[in-house]
Amino acid sequence: xxxxxxxxxxxxxxxxxxxxxxxxxxxxxxxxxxxxxxxxxxxxxxxxxxxxxxxxxxxxxxxxxxxxxxxxxxxxxxxxxxxxxxxxxxxxxxx
Amino acid sequence: xxxxxxxxxxxxxxxxxxxxxxxxxxxxxxxxxxxxxxxxxxxxxxxxxxxxxxxxxxxxxxxxxxxxxxxxxxxxxxxxxxxxxxxxxxxxxxxxxxxxxxxxxxxxxxxxxxxxxxxxxxxxxxxxxxxxxxxxxxxxxxxxxxxxxxxxxxxxxxxxxxxxxxxxxxxxxxxxxxxxxxxxxxxxxxxxxxxxxxxxxxxxxxxxxxxxxxxxxxxxxxxxxxxxxxxxxxxxxxxxxxxxxxxxxxxxxxxxxxxxxxxxxxxxxxxxxxxxxxxxxxxxxxxxxxxxxxxxxxxxxxxxxxxxxxxxxxxxxxxxxxxxxxxxxxxxxxxxxxxxxxxxxxxxxxxxxxxxxxxxxxxxxxxxxxxxxxxxxxxxxxxxxxxxxxxxxxxxxxxxxxxxxxxxxxxxxxxxxxxxxxxxxxxxxxxxxxxxxxxxxxxxxxxxxxxxxxxxxxxxxxxxxxxxxxxxxxxxxxxxxxxxxxxxxxxxxxxxxxxxxxxxxxxxxxxxxxxxxxxxxxxxxxxxxxxxxxxxxxxxxxxx
Numbered sequence: 170x171x172x173x174x175x176x177x178x179x180x181x182x183x184x185x186x187x188x189x190x191x192x193x194x195x196x197x198x199x200x201x202x203x204x205x206x207x208x209x210x211x212x213x214x215x216x217x218x219x220x221x222x223x224x225x226x227x228x229x230x231x232x233x234x235x236x237x238x239x240x241x242x243x244x245x246x247x248x249x250x251x252x253x254x255x256x257x258x259x260x261x262x263x264x
Numbered sequence: 265x266x267x268x269x270x271x272x273x274x275x276x277x278x279x280x281x282x283x284x285x286x287x288x289x290x291x292x293x294x295x296x297x298x299x300x301x302x303x304x305x306x307x308x309x310x311x312x313x314x315x316x317x318x319x320x321x322x323x324x325x326x327x328x329x330x331x332x333x334x335x336x337x338x339x340x341x342x343x344x345x346x347x348x349x350x351x352x353x354x355x356x357x358x359x360x361x362x363x364x365x366x367x368x369x370x371x372x373x374x375x376x377x378x379x380x381x382x383x384x385x386x387x388x389x390x391x392x393x394x395x396x397x398x399x400x401x402x403x404x405x406x407x408x409x410x411x412x413x414x415x416x417x418x419x420x421x422x423x424x425x426x427x428x429x430x431x432x433x434x435x436x437x438x439x440x441x442x443x444x445x446x447x448x449x450x451x452x453x454x455x456x457x458x459x460x461x462x463x464x465x466x467x468x469x470x471x472x473x474x475x476x477x478x479x480x481x482x483x484x485x486x487x488x489x490x491x492x493x494x495x496x497x498x499x500x501x502x503x504x505x506x507x508x509x510x511x512x513x514x515x516x517x518x519x520x521x522x523x524x525x526x527x528x529x530x531x532x533x534x535x536x537x538x539x540x541x542x543x544x545x546x547x548x549x550x551x552x553x554x555x556x557x558x559x560x561x562x563x564x565x566x567x568x569x570x571x572x573x574x575x576x577x578x579x580x581x582x583x584x585x586x587x588x589x590x591x592x593x594x595x596x597x598x599x600x601x602x603x604x605x606x607x608x609x610x611x612x613x614x615x616x617x618x619x620x621x622x623x624x625x626x627x628x629x630x631x632x633x634x635x636x637x638x639x640x641x642x643x644x645x646x647x648x649x650x651x652x653x654x655x656x657x658x659x660x661x662x663x664x665x666x667x668x669x670x671x672x673x674x675x676x677x678x679x680x681x682x683x684x685x686x687x688x689x690x691x692x693x694x695x696x697x698x699x700x701x702x703x704x705x706x707x708x709x710x711x712x713x714x715x716x717x718x719x720x721x722x723x724x725x726x727x728x729x730x731x732x733x734x735x736x737x738x739x740x741x742x743x744x745x746x747x748x749x750x751x752x753x754x755x756x757x758x759x760x761x762x763x764x765x766x767x768x769x770x771x772x773x774x775x776x777x778x779x780x781x782x783x784x785x786x787x788x789x790x791x792x793x794x795x796x797x798x799x800x801x802x803x804x805x806x807x808x
Contacts, residue, residue, distance in 0.1 A: 179291065180361045181315035216293050220311060237738055239677060242686075243313050247678035249606055249688040253344055253359070 170200035170228060172235060173209050174243070175221035183243045183255070184218055185233075191218055193255055195244035198226070198233040231260055238262075265328055265629065266411045266556045268376045275419065276373045279380060283307045284366035291363065306386075308379025309365050312681050316360040319382040320372060324392035324410040324434070325353030325632040329623035332630050334375045336615035342368050347615065349600060349608040351672060351723055352431070353391050353632040354382060358679055380418065385426045387417035387498075391433040393441045394631040397557060398595050398641035400587040404453045404461050406436035408554040409490065412545055416491050423498050427505030428513035430498070431470075443634060443750035445469045445478050446726060448515045449497060454484070462486050467497055467527065468519030471720035475756045476516040479524040481531060487550070489535070492543045496534035500527065559590075560627045560642060566592020570645050577652050579701070583663035585648065588641075596626070596640040596651060597633075599662040599670065603699050604692045607673040608636030610660075617658040625651050634723075634750075635672055635711075637665070667704040668712055668777075669695050672723055676716030676733060677740070683716035685733025685740035686766075690714055693770050698777075707777060710790045711749075726750035728791040729773060730757040742769040746776065746794050746802060760799055761807050775805045 173186035177193075184191040185198035186208060192198070201208050201223070209221035225236040235241050241261050246254025248261055268276070283303070290300040304310075308319040320335070327335075335355055339347045342364045343357040350356055360368065372378055381388055390410045397405045413432060417423065423430070433442040436453040444450025450466035463485040469478025485493050504522070506512040519527045545553075568591060572578035586595040598618060601607050610618070618638055622630045625647040626640035633639060643651055655661040664670045671694060674680065676687030691714055698704055713727030717734075724730035730745040741763040748757030764772055777790070779802050784793045794802065 176311060176315070179363050181311060181359075183314055213297070216291075219297055238740065239313070239683075242677055246314060247358075247688075248686065249678050249692065 170226045170233065171202055171205045172198045172224050172226040172233060173201045173205050173212075173221055174198070174224055174235075174240065175209070175213070175218035178216050178219040181219075185244075186212070186221075195235070195256065195259070196232040200228075234260070265326060266323070266407075266553065272376070272415075273373070276376075276378050276380070279307070279378065280366060280369045280373050283369060287362060287366050302384070304365070305383040306380070307365070307369065308382035309360070309362075310383065310681075312358065312679055313677075314679065315358060316362055316365070317679070318357045318360045318365065318368060318379060319350070320355050320357070320377060320379050321382050321389040322354050322377075322632050323414050324390050324396070324407055325394055325634075326392075326396070326407060327630045327632070328375075329619040329628050329630070331375045331377055332615055332619035332622065334371065334377065336612040336619065338368055338371060339612040339615065346609055346611045348606075348675065349610065349632050349636050349638070351634050351636060351674070351721055352389060353394075353634055354389060355632070356675075358675075384424075385428050385430075386424050387413075387420065387426075387430045387432065390414050390417070391431070391442055391447070391634060393435045393437055394633040394639045395441060395586065395595055395641060396436060396631075397559065398588050398593075399437050399439075400589045401439055402437045402589065403455055404436045405554075405557050406434040406451075406453055407557045408550070409451070409453070409463075410434045411553050411557075412491065412550065413494070416494075423502065426498070426502055427507045428510070428515075430501075430515065432494075438752065440750070440752045440754070441633075443723070443726060443754070445754040446471055446475075446723075446750055447478065449494065450478055456484050460486070463490065465493070465497070467531075468516040468524070470514055470516040471723060471725045472514065473511055473718045473720075474514075474517065475720070475725040476520060477754050477756065478516070479519070481524060481528040488544060489539065490544060492538040492541065493531070493535050495538045495541075495543050496531045499534050499538065500530045560629075562590040562593060562642070563644070564591075566644060566646065568592055568645060570648060574649070576656075577649055580652050580661055580663040581648060583667070583705075584665050590642075592645055594643050594645050594648060596643045596648070597665045598638040598640065598655060598660050599664055600637050600660070601664055601670050601695070602659055602662045603669060603695050605695075606688050607671050607691055610638075614658050614660055617654060617660065621651055621654055635670065637670070663701065664704060666709045666711065668698045668707055668710040669701075669704050670711070671695060672711075672713040672727070674715050674722035676714070676722075680716060682719060683733065684735035685716050685742065687714045687716040687722055687733060690731065690733070690742065690766055690769065693766065694773060697770050697774065707780070708787075708789055710777075712773075713748075723750060724748070725756050726754070727757055728789070728794070729776065731769060734763065736763065739765070741765065744769060744772055744776075744806075746799060747791060749791060755795075758799065760803055772806045776802050779805045
């Protein structure tokens with residue numbers, strides 16, 4: 170799956186494209202398919218996201234999961250400070 | 265300590281309001297991210313993995329209690345109740361909101377602090393010896409010269425868009441506690457045969473992708489030529505530094521490619537011109553700045569005796585307290601490396617404790633070290649026990665300075681957008697494995713440094729044991745190297761063999777330490793044994 174992700178302009182929080190908006194929870198992410206780049210461009214122009222990128226991901230039992238560890242850490246929050254994470258139980262290591 | 269004059273305060277205040285306007289224009293959509301990004305970076309505001317990150321400059325690592333308290337206030341009010349002290353003697357906040365950024369800078373300006381030039385291809389915050397003005401081995405205090413450089417480099421119009429970032433360090437002692445040979449310019453105060461003060465000038469050192477030790481380009485630079493010569497060094501770099509290739513843009517590449525002699529010749533030629541421009545500060549200005557760093561009024565007649573009847577206190581004294589130039593005083597090193605803590609992190613409450621102690625017992629001074637610890641440079645020996653008790657109560661009394669538990673680690677992939685691998689969890693695993701203080705003390709000085717990417721913010725090239733995190737087919741992998749040093753015996757660590765996963769590298773370190781224990785002679789440190797016997801026995805033990 171192709172996931173669109175970026176940061177919130179005001180807070181800097183990691184956000185994920187849900188199909189009709191943005192969520193801080195990767196579980197809400199959807200497969201943007203071949204429209205991903207167009208969605209990123211439109212949303213950035215509208216300042217609803219900052220620095221959007223299209224990343225590869227996969228649907229697992231835990232829900233949408235980014236392919237790269239960097240994005241999995243973005244989804245979870247810092248692994249060394251789980252108290253600060255948005256979803257500290259998120260699986261960082263590759264399944 | 266230096267106090268802002270009306271010009272310093274005016275330019276910092278003006279910069280805050282300029283940035284406030286830029287933020288407002290970004291939020292309103294008047295400015296795109298492409299337009300805004302270089303402006304926010306000029307004010308130390310990055311966008312990292314999870315949020316905006318603000319890097320605040322601590323000039324040459326020196327602060328007052330009031331300034332330290334402001335850092336705690338910002339952590340508490342605008343961030344998540346902690347800050348991260350960095351290998352550049354700065355502090356970073358990891359959870360800043362864009363709408364708050366200008367307010368934070370305004371609050372910092374009230375205590376004569378800012379985030380200017382903590383990013384971008386400009387001259388960054390000047391770094392220095394954390395024991396400046398206190399060290400027993402000091403020729404002269406480097407801080408007045410570091411401050412002069414700060415003023416000269418702030419908004420320097422010619423050097424605001426260099427080929428790449430530029431880092432300068434100044435020390436005034438024989439022992440190098442600021443890694444000067446690994447800076448773009450390293451300056452060491454020394455005396456000539458006539459007893460005059462001047463500088464040995466190293467240019468072209470650095471870590472990162474291509475680590476290099478800076479050669480000496482001037483063995484003795486008179487103080488009267490200080491700024492005009494440094495200006496010449498920068499001008500030659502600005503003219504010929506590689507702007508076509510990001511990875512070859514640092515001055516170390518220029519010095520290496522044209523050679524030390526040719527670079528020095530061009531600098532001397534340029535210096536003949538810059539010397540005519542009236543760049544050097546008038547003596548009255550040098551004296552004005554130096555007067556602000558005059559030694560504090562140390563009490564006289566103090567005892568050098570320390571009551572060591574409390575064994576935990578005695579252990580802490582042995583490890584964390586260093587010789588001071590004034591009788592009856594000592595330098596206190598505060599460890600920000602509790603076992604399984606996060607190297608360099610301190611909560612706002614801990615930052616407040618350190619500010620309190622500086623004000624009450626430390627003549628109102630604190631220093632940030634490039635090893636991510638804090639120093640109280642002037643503490644009466646008679647007050648050491650009270651200081652230790654307060655630190656211990658705040659979780660700040662781990663006695664591990666320069667031991668294997670005193671790990672330098674960059675934020676790594678837990679925070680940093682550039683990183684390839686996590687540094688902090690690995691540092692925690694290593695610290696846990698070597699948790700026993702008895703064992704750490706038996707191993708002696710052992711500087712272990714971890715970087716989460718090739719940019720080397722964790723100084724892995726200069727570690728007795730260095731670890732570099734890399735991305736190996738989407739997985740974290742760690743390269744192990746031995747033999748580096750950032751001290752007067754500066755050397756670059758050498759990769760020992762293929763990399764490991766997180767658990768594997770902890771085991772490899774255990775094996776390397778075992779080799780050291782078997783082969784060490786006399787008072788050899790790990791790095792001394794490695795240099796004497798070479799890598800073969802270490803490699804054999806690790807890889808078989």
